Amino acid sequence: MHFRTRAIHVGNPRDPQTGAVVAPIHLSATFVQPGAGEWGEFDYSRSGNPTRKALETTIANLESGCGALAFASGMAAIHCVTSMLETGDHVIAGADIYGGTFRLLHKVVSRAGIHVTCVDTTDLDAIDRAFTPTTNLLWLETPGNPLLSITDIAACAEIAHQHGALLGVDSTFATPVLTRPLELGADIVMHSATKYLGGHSDVLGGVLIVRDKALFDRLYFTQNATGAVMAPLDAYLCSRGIKTLFVRVREQCQTALRIAEWLAADPRVSRVLYPGLPHHPGHAIARRQMNAAFGAIVTLEVQGDFAVAKQVAEATKLFQLAVSLGAVESLIEQPASMSHASYDAAFRAAHGITDGLIRISIGLEAFEDLRDDLNRALGQ
Numbered sequence: 001m002h003f004r005t006r007a008i009h010v011g012n013p014r015d016p017q018t019g020a021v022v023a024p025i026h027l028s029a030t031f032v033q034p035g036a037g038e039w040g041e042f043d044y045s046r047s048g049n050p051t052r053k054a055l056e057t058t059i060a061n062l063e064s065g066c067g068a069l070a071f072a073s074g075m076a077a078i079h080c081v082t083s084m085l086e087t088g089d090h091v092i093a094g095a096d097i098y099g100g101t102f103r104l105l106h107k108v109v110s111r112a113g114i115h116v117t118c119v120d121t122t123d124l125d126a127i128d129r130a131f132t133p134t135t136n137l138l139w140l141e142t143p144g145n146p147l148l149s150i151t152d153i154a155a156c157a158e159i160a161h162q163h164g165a166l167l168g169v170d171s172t173f174a175t176p177v178l179t180r181p182l183e184l185g186a187d188i189v190m191h192s193a194t195k196y197l198g199g200h201s202d203v204l205g206g207v208l209i210v211r212d213k214a215l216f217d218r219l220y221f222t223q224n225a226t227g228a229v230m231a232p233l234d235a236y237l238c239s240r241g242i243k244t245l246f247v248r249v250r251e252q253c254q255t256a257l258r259i260a261e262w263l264a265a266d267p268r269v270s271r272v273l274y275p276g277l278p279h280h281p282g283h284a285i286a287r288r289q290m291n292a293a294f295g296a297i298v299t300l301e302v303q304g305d306f307a308v309a310k311q312v313a314e315a316t317k318l319f320q321l322a323v324s325l326g327a328v329e330s331l332i333e334q335p336a337s338m339s340h341a342s343y344d345a346a347f348r349a350a351h352g353i354t355d356g357l358i359r360i361s362i363g364l365e366a367f368e369d370l371r372d373d374l375n376r377a378l379g380q
Ligand SMILES: *Cc1c(COP(=O)(O)O)cnc(C)c1O
Pocket: 073, 074, 075, 076, 098, 100, 101, 141, 145, 170, 172, 173, 192, 193, 194, 195, 204, 205, 206
């Protein structure tokens, strides 16, 4: 079956008891067992819950994995991966990963004596050079944040495996509609379900998907041992969101491309970063790696300084001033003062996160309305 069909039907059978087309939400924390010491499929909702299981079944299928695990947030999902590491281990992470992941690696994971190196993952030689005998995880994001850099997943998988390490890909920006990292050789795929999977800015969640059963078992053990599982109501909202993921993402990408092309022709804008534009450094890889569309996040740089970018971001009316992304409503933010404010200025400068950058997340509003809103804000 096609992706969009599976997104609706896999993991979502009708309720056998009532015929309900939408399965009930199982809020129960515990489950009656057939006998003492005899276990049914579910025993306690931290260890497994039917509503969470339905979501995990759907997303595992869409990402071509053997199994998936749903967490209370994207960060909880990434933390579960890093919890498999031991003192003395080394992690290589992309230079433009999500700020929360950077903080987790440098302020929490490092406390356990785990070493972290950040590299520009668009530079394959630099990745290769960063490996040490104790490196066992390469963690990357593509498209990256906020510069929308594109990393070659298949090439990174090859390098990681040559060094005996796992490749984990935070695929939040790409969604399984555009890229399926496990099919390209990655070992772990992660999504902040808060973004496109949920798609409506009304749920926090994270998922991990893997293709190896032994790795799944290790992650499951850690998830159950640490307990940051996704709640049933949230799992229901994510499952509901995924049913429309394909049409939402396709439509949002189309509008994003039109907005990026329009911005690129505007003299008030000094730079537009969007993988769908032919001059973007990752365009060729994106054409190969992303399924006929380039995502719905666009980053632009305005002429002028911090104050100008701040003013533009505050002046839009349809684009709401907020972090997060991937939902039906368009959002706008200034990385230097918002999503990337926790990095020091020197790091931001070294990685091209200038004060004039503005990141926009394109929602499902009409192109013309979004264009007019940006036009008005840029004109002020
Ligand atoms: C939001 C986000 C996360 C963190 O997810 P939460 O659900 O906010 O914990 C991780 N990676 C990327 C790329 C994100 O956009």
